[in-house]
Amino acid sequence: MTDKILEVRGLFKTYGGEKKRGLKGLTPKLDVLKGIDIDIYRGDVVCLIGPSGCGKSTFLRCLNRLEVPTGGTIKFEGEVVDEAHIDKLRQKMGMVFQHFNLFPHMTVKENLCMAPVLLGLKSRPEAEKRADELLERVGLSDKANVYPASLSGGQQQRIAIARALAMDPDVILFDEPTSALDPEMVGEVLELMRELAHTGITMLVVTHEMGFAREVSNRVIFIDEGQIQEDEPPQELFAHPKNPRLQAFLSKML
Numbered sequence: 686m687t688d689k690i691l692e693v694r695g696l697f698k699t700y701g702g703e704k705k706r707g708l709k710g711l712t713p714k715l716d717v718l719k720g721i722d723i724d725i726y727r728g729d730v731v732c733l734i735g736p737s738g739c740g741k742s743t744f745l746r747c748l749n750r751l752e753v754p755t756g757g758t759i760k761f762e763g764e765v766v767d768e769a770h771i772d773k774l775r776q777k778m779g780m781v782f783q784h785f786n787l788f789p790h791m792t793v794k795e796n797l798c799m800a801p802v803l804l805g806l807k808s809r810p811e812a813e814k815r816a817d818e819l820l821e822r823v824g825l826s827d828k829a830n831v832y833p834a835s836l837s838g839g840q841q842q843r844i845a846i847a848r849a850l851a852m853d854p855d856v857i858l859f860d861e862p863t864s865a866l867d868p869e870m871v872g873e874v875l876e877l878m879r880e881l882a883h884t885g886i887t888m889l890v891v892t893h894e895m896g897f898a899r900e901v902s903n904r905v906i907f908i909d910e911g912q913i914q915e916d917e918p919p920q921e922l923f924a925h926p927k928n929p930r931l932q933a934f935l936s937k938m939l
């Protein structure tokens with residue numbers, strides 16, 4: 686049996702075409718995703734690559750419904766993703782952003798406990814115990830009671846990953862998790878993500894870190910012109926890129 690965790694069919698996303706106050710007519714339309722079809726299996730570590738503006742973030746945001754798709758269907762763990770299932774979806778699909786997005790007015794530990802307690806998934810003592818375990822796992826036990834602003838970017842991102850894990854998700858979406866970091870902090874975050882990948886959790890990672898894609902992922906997906914142009918194991922994709930636009934993209938990355 687194949688354990689499909691996500692099934693995406695004909696995903697379309699168009700921005701614009703809306704009425705806006707103070708604007709005559711409609712906002713300009715932009716077709717970003719033009720029919721994405723993909724299956725993701727439990728344990729997959731998928732790296733998504735493609736030129737800036739090709740819709741990588743839009744794709745991730747449609748998966749967890751931070752954006753509402755214009756067309757197509759998304760099934761997560763066998764259920765259609767729509768407004769009715771949004772709570773379960775957000776519990777089981779964690780997200781890590783480029784700019785960490787920690788709650789600045791809460792301590793690190795509060796950041797980890799808040800959602801599980803608020804959503805009634807864990808009692809406060811359970812959530813605190815789990816937070817302590819996760820802080821140890823990301824090597825930041827000594828930062829439990831500080832505020833995010835006192836941490837380095839790399840530390841904040843490790844906390845953001847711990848916060849995602851605090852919900853016991855089945856999938857974590859990462860949107861360029863190291864792009865906002867100073868170069869000397871990229872390694873510690875990639876190392877944590879590498880450890881995570883080895884636990885078997887399903888990961889979708891938008892990244893420009895080709896070394897990570899090559900060494901850690903089992904699939905690399907190239908998105909361009911609103912569609913998936915290539916979906917291959919990294920050995921194949923990097924050694925034999927078929928699509929000319931992928932060839933051009935890779936030659937610029939090196």
Ligand code: ADP
Binds near residue numbers: 735736742743744
């Ligand atoms: P990527 O993450 O690959 O760089 P994005 O998904 O962020 O690309 O954006 C894809 C395109 O959609 C870009 O042209 C971007 O300007 C546009 N876009 C993204 N978000 C919005 C939005 N909320 N409203 C209008 N256009 C958007």
Ligand code: MG
Binds near residue numbers: 741742743860861
């Ligand atoms: Mg993006």
